[in-house]
Amino acid sequence: MDEFMLIFRHQDGTKIASPEQLQIWMKQTMDWIGQITAQNKFSGGNGLLFEDSRVVGHNHVVTDGPFGEIKETIGGYIIVKAASVDEAVAFAKGSPVLQGEGNSVEVRKIAKRDGGH
Amino acid sequence: MNQPDLIPHLFRKEYGKIVSVLVRYWGINHLEAAEDIASETFVTAVQTWVYRGIPVNPAAWLYQVAKNKARNYLKREQIFRSDVYPEIRNRLDASEQPDLDLSVDSIRDSQLRMMFAISHPSMAPESQIALSLRILCGFGIEEIAAAFLTNKETINKRLLRAKQKLRSQPALLEAPGPAEIAGRMENVLTTLYLLFSEGYYSISKDPAIRKELCLEAMLLANSLLQTQSPQKKDVFALLSLMCFQASRLEARVTASGETVPYEEQDPQQWNMELVSQGIYFLKEASGGDRISRFHLEACIAYYNTIKxxxxxxxxxxxxxxxxxxxxxxxxxxxxxxxxxxxxxxxxxxxxxxxxxxxxxxxxxxxxxxxxxxxxxxxxxxxxxxxxxxxxxxxxxxxxxxxxxxxxxxxxxxxxxxxxxxxxx
Incomplete structure (x- = not known):
């Protein structure tokens, strides 16, 4: 069993949703994660906030970020256990993030400590 | 825990509190920033809760996020200002800003100031009430439109004008004196009654949410009793009206959320404690030299407590x-x-x-x-x-x-x- 990281990319991460929209999104996401957890395949995850975020550039130039320059922002990630990348992709397809036009879920296999990929 | 209306419910309860405290600290010119920070607080909350679960005390969690966001906003403001106007560099020192006080007392005091600022006589009454519902109670544009029996565009325009007016008079947020309190009390009371009604007649099926909104309006009305004003009797009348109506909150909705018509309600389910509380308030409300609409409505509501x-x-x-x-x-x-x-x-x-x-x-x-x-x-x-x-x-x-x-x-x-x- 491998571990895959599902990274949520948002086209417009700064757009503020209404409380009702937030409620729907929260329920869908919790249901989705709940289904993965029920199969004992959820390893963890978290949201990535705009709070205290910086971009450290070449020459150690620190900018407040990722505002402005970057069109796509990462809103969060989860790590799932899966037998294959196809299974991980099947999980990703259920993500409510994909309801937003321009949003995407990136699926990446996490390197194993023992080098056995 | 997966309450079906948790976020909208928290939003109505906490949004206005966060905005009111921020504006009290920063002044009315930062109203929009305060509104943005309060809204973003909920986005951050949801972004975290979906992965980590909903905390035991969501409100305390929201306040902590709001404090962080406020601190960051001040830092950003400071950088911006010192870039643009070096001469005022030292005026806005974020490191000297005390942490926001989001205690119960501080919140109530901020809400009271906000209520009276919004109820300034230079604004049309409809605008005041729309703005109160938006800022104090976190109502959506559609809910406000429904409360006024009008459409979204009208409400948007009203809100825009009202905010412009508020910004043009930054002194409004200072603690209101006796004259200000007297002049604006009627509008404040009307707003609180609308808030209560939104809870009472709300289309939301969750009785907990409806009760919460009604209770919130009653608490705000109750806090008005601490102010010295010639309309104290009107405040009592409003509280009486709210108690009489709230006594039927349980009886007028079935377990599955259907409305039970008055005639079909079981008076055994009416909350007699609230009825007697209402009678007490009505007695306190009487004996003045004039009667307000709330006196009349409280009396009508009293008759409705008799089946x-x-x-x-x-x-x-x-x-x-x-x-x-x-x-x-x-x-x-x-x-x-x-x-x-x-x-x-x-x-x-x-x-x-x-x-x-x-x-x-x-x-x-x-x-x-x-x-x-x-x-x-x-x-x-x-x-x-x-x-x-x-x-x-x-x-x-x-x-x-x-x-x-x-x-x-x-x-x-x-x-x-x-x-x-x-x-x-």
Whole structure:
């Protein structure tokens, strides 16, 4: 069993949703994660906030970020256990993030400590 | 834990508190920033909760996020200002800013200041109430539009104008003096009653949420008793009205969320503690040199806590509505009076009085006439009900109205159809 990281990319991460929209999104996401957890395949995850975020550039130039320059922002990630990348992709397809036009879920296999990929 | 309305519910309860405290610290010129920070606080909350679960004390969690966001905003502001105006570099030192005080007392005090700032006489009353519902109570534009029986565009324009007005008078947020309190109290009370009504008549099926909104309005009204104002009796009257109505909160909704018409409610389920609390407040409200709309409405609400339908009861209610209409001429008051006329003088008199109102675009006007024409002219009754269905905003209302039409077709119409709207 491998571990895959599902990274949520948002086209417009700064757009503020209404409380009702937030409620729907929260329920869908919790249901989705709940289904993965029920199969004992959820390893963890978290949201990535705009709070205290910086971009450290070449020459150690620190900018407040990722505002402005970057069109796509990462809103969060989860790590799932899966037998294959196809299974991980099947999980990703259920993500409510994909309801937003321009949003995407990136699926990446996490390197194993023992080098056995 | 997966409460179906958790976020909208928290938003109504906490959004206004966060905005009020921020604005008290920063001044009214930062109102928009305060609103943004409060909104973003909820986005951050949801972004975290979906992965880590909903915390035991969501409000405390929101306050902590709001504090962080406020600190970051000040830092950003400072960088911006020192870049643009080096001469004022030292004026806004984020490191010296004390942490926001989000204690119960600080929140109540901030909310009171905000209430009175918004209720400044230079603003049109409709704008004040719209802004209060938006800022103090976190209502969405659509909910405000529904409360005013108008559309979203009108409300947006009203809010925009009201905010411009507020910004043009930054001194408004200082603790209001006796004259300010006296001059603005009536608007403050009207706003709180609208907030209460939103909870009482809310289309939300979750009784916990409705109760919460009503309770929030009652707490805010109660905090007004701490201010010195000549309208203290009006505050008591409003509290009395709220208690009488809140006594039926449990009884008027079934476990599955359906509205129970007043006539079908079980008085055993009415909360008699709230009724006696209401009577106490009504006694405190009496003895002044004038009566407010809230005195009259509290008296009407008192009669509604007595289930028995005696002629005296309805004669008294009609008399109260007659006076109420003189001091507060609103479509809903006029329609309620129409219903009282029906109970005292019969359907023909009520039809004559109601049709004079010419409110063909009002759902409740059409519903009332549908009820009044039932059994007198069923064709007209059906037409009015159908018009009401076209105007209704919720599926629940449409279904209820359709039941009335079906009843017209099946049997001779019976009384009591309207009570969930006009006396529930």
């Amino acid at each position: 028995d339908d005696t002629p005296e009861k309805w004669e008294n209610i009609l008399r109260l509505y007659n006076i109420l209409l003189e001091i507060n001429n609103s479509p809903i008051t006029a329609l309620n009076r129409g219903y009282a006329i029906y109970k005292v003088k019969g359907k023909m008199a009520a039809i004559a009085a109601t049709e004079k109102l010419r409110l063909a675009n009002n759902q409740f006007y059409c519903t009332l006439l549908g009820e009044l024409y039932s059994g007198i002219d069923n064709q007209k009754a059906r037409a009015y009900y159908q018009r009401a269905i076209a105007l209704a905003k919720t599926m629940h209302d449409r279904n209820t109205l359709q039941t009335h039409i079906n009843r017209l077709e099946n049997t001779a119409a019976k009384d009591g159809v309207l009570k969930n709207i006009f006396a529930g």
